[in-house]
Amino acid sequence: MSETTTAAAPQAPLVVNIQYVKDLSFEVPNAPEIFASLRAQPAVAINLDVQARRVQDGQNVFEVTLAIRAEATEPTAEGEAAPADPRVVFIAELAYSGIFTLNVPEQNVEPVLLVECPRLLFPFARSILSETTREGGFPPVLLQPIDFVALWQQRRAQQAPVTA
Numbered sequence: 317m318s319e320t321t322t323a324a325a326p327q328a329p330l331v332v333n334i335q336y337v338k339d340l341s342f343e344v345p346n347a348p349e350i351f352a353s354l355r356a357q358p359a360v361a362i363n364l365d366v367q368a369r370r371v372q373d374g375q376n377v378f379e380v381t382l383a384i385r386a387e388a389t390e391p392t393a394e395g396e397a398a399p400a401d402p403r404v405v406f407i408a409e410l411a412y413s414g415i416f417t418l419n420v421p422e423q424n425v426e427p428v429l430l431v432e433c434p435r436l437l438f439p440f441a442r443s444i445l446s447e448t449t450r451e452g453g454f455p456p457v458l459l460q461p462i463d464f465v466a467l468w469q470q471r472r473a474q475q476a477p478v479t480a
Contacts, residue, residue, distance in 0.1 A: 330428060331417040335440060338381060339411040342448050345404050350390075357455055358388035358405040364462060368429040371415065380433040381413040382441045386449070386457050408448055408457065412441035430468045438462060 344350060363385040371377045386409075389402035414437050420428055438461075446456040 327419040329418070329420050330432060331419075332436060333377070333415040333417060335412070335414040335437060337410070337444065338413040339409070340444070340448065341407070341409040342452050343407045344452060345407070350403070350405055351453060354390065354405060356391045359391050359402075360386055360388045360457055362386050362457075362459065364467075366430050366434045366464070366467065368433070376418045378416050378418060378429055378433075379413055380416060380429055380437065381411050382434055382437050384408075384410045384412070384441060384445060384459070386445060388454065388457075406449065406452060406454060408445060408452075410441060410445050410448070412437055412444060427468060430471070431464045434462075434464045438464075 365383040367381045367383060369379055371379055385407070387407050388405040390405060392402070414433060416429070416433050418425055418428055438459075442459045446458055450456040
């Protein structure tokens, strides 16, 4: 005769409940003229931010959002001075989010939310941005890997009080 014991299975420290596009915008303000005048790959400036918030007070469920803005401008020809206000080729903005359940000690919540969760979201956001710019008629924007640990450390350094 065998006895069955039901021991509680250990909870995973991080559970991805769902991932989704929260917001996506793609704008070509100078279309259709820009398609005829653009002679080289545009210069693309990337701005990336990680945002995290608790979904419901008292629960360990969080929404983490990667907010990415890619603004492309017309490149300057070699030897030319950059114009003060270069012409915008396109603007792509993506907010890619995930809902995560965390089962970690309180002191580990911030690094998990701002390092591990964005690391899991990044490949999907990268793909969406690349496809969106390609479908918009331009070379795909291929984001390079992001060091989320360095971003988190930089954010913490900015938030730390300055002591003389």
